[in-house]
Amino acid sequence: MRIKVLGCSGGVGPGLRTTSLLVDDEILIDAGTGVGDLSLAQQRRISHVFLSHSHLDHVCGLAFMADNLFDLIDRPIAVHATRQTLEAVRQHVFNWTIWPDFSKLPNEEQPLLRFSEIEVGAPTDLGGDRRLTAFKVLHTVPAVGYALESPRGTFAFSGDTWANDDIWAFLNGLPRLDKLMIEIAFPDEQVELGAASRHFTPSLLASELRKLKHHPELFLTHHKPGCEQLIEKQCRTALKDWRYHHLQRGDLITS
Numbered sequence: 645m646r647i648k649v650l651g652c653s654g655g656v657g658p659g660l661r662t663t664s665l666l667v668d669d670e671i672l673i674d675a676g677t678g679v680g681d682l683s684l685a686q687q688r689r690i691s692h693v694f695l696s697h698s699h700l701d702h703v704c705g706l707a708f709m710a711d712n713l714f715d716l717i718d719r720p721i722a723v724h725a726t727r728q729t730l731e732a733v734r735q736h737v738f739n740w741t742i743w744p745d746f747s748k749l750p751n752e753e754q755p756l757l758r759f760s761e762i763e764v765g766a767p768t769d770l771g772g773d774r775r776l777t778a779f780k781v782l783h784t785v786p787a788v789g790y791a792l793e794s795p796r797g798t799f800a801f802s803g804d805t806w807a808n809d810d811i812w813a814f815l816n817g818l819p820r821l822d823k824l825m826i827e828i829a830f831p832d833e834q835v836e837l838g839a840a841s842r843h844f845t846p847s848l849l850a851s852e853l854r855k856l857k858h859h860p861e862l863f864l865t866h867h868k869p870g871c872e873q874l875i876e877k878q879c880r881t882a883l884k885d886w887r888y889h890h891l892q893r894g895d896l897i898t899s
């Protein structure tokens with residue numbers, strides 16, 4: 645699998661885009677502002693979108709992409725998420741007030757978006773020997789991460805999360821875990837804001853990682869704008885036993 649990082653910042657600013665991963669040119673995992681860097685031709689190729697949770701920085705690109713593609717595609721884009729996330733997105737974004745309901749446009753028989761509920765823990769076959777499984781994480785709204793498995797390896801994306809044992813129980817149950825994209829939004833000084841907003845700091849992530857039986861390569865993500873350098877400095881100590889990278893927009897992960 646070829647995973648292109650369209651965005652992985654915890655906010656926006658010059659060169660910063662919010663979370664969106666393009667898998668094999670046809671699947672999006674989350675649809676943050678990073679979607680805005682795809683050409684129309686690239687957007688037309690998207691057939692599935694998997695959302696981790698309902699927060700704006702992970703879904704706003706879906707709204708703009710749907711509008712862009714209005715006249716350009718003749719089959720729906722499948723938007724997969726848990727029941728709670730779909731309810732939130734439908735009620736608060738695609739509600740005709742914030743944005744048109746593209747699950748009813750251009751008409752209900754052939755809509756642009758087709759919402760599709762996923763079950764946590766139930767694998768979805770993506771074809772080509774690839775499968776994707778949602779796993780529960782802990783954030784301020786219902787949220788999941790996704791594991792992508794293929795014969796060549798397993799990549800997992802934590803989504804936005806804070807410390808909790810469900811993540812490690814799921815990841816420890818995987819036969820292998822080669823690459824883990826996991827968030828650190830705040831530096832250690834902001835551990836209280838991290839707790840309130842349910843985000844990791846470097847020391848907290850390092851301590852939670854002791855529960856993981858695998859030793860994957862780590863791809864650190866979702867740093868809040870302005871916090872990047874301090875987080876990087878703290879990771880040099882906190883994660884010294886791990887092979888890790890601070891993920892950047894435009895990076896490629898192969899799995």
Ligand SMILES: Nc1ncnc2c1ncn2[C@@H]1O[C@@H]2COP(=O)(O)O[C@H]2[C@H]1O
Pocket residue numbers: 654699701784804837840841842868
């Ligand atoms: N008390 C709070 N609860 C949740 N989010 C907060 C709070 N205070 C500030 N925030 C910010 O609001 C942001 C919403 O998106 P994030 O979860 O990425 O990160 C969150 C924090 O940066």
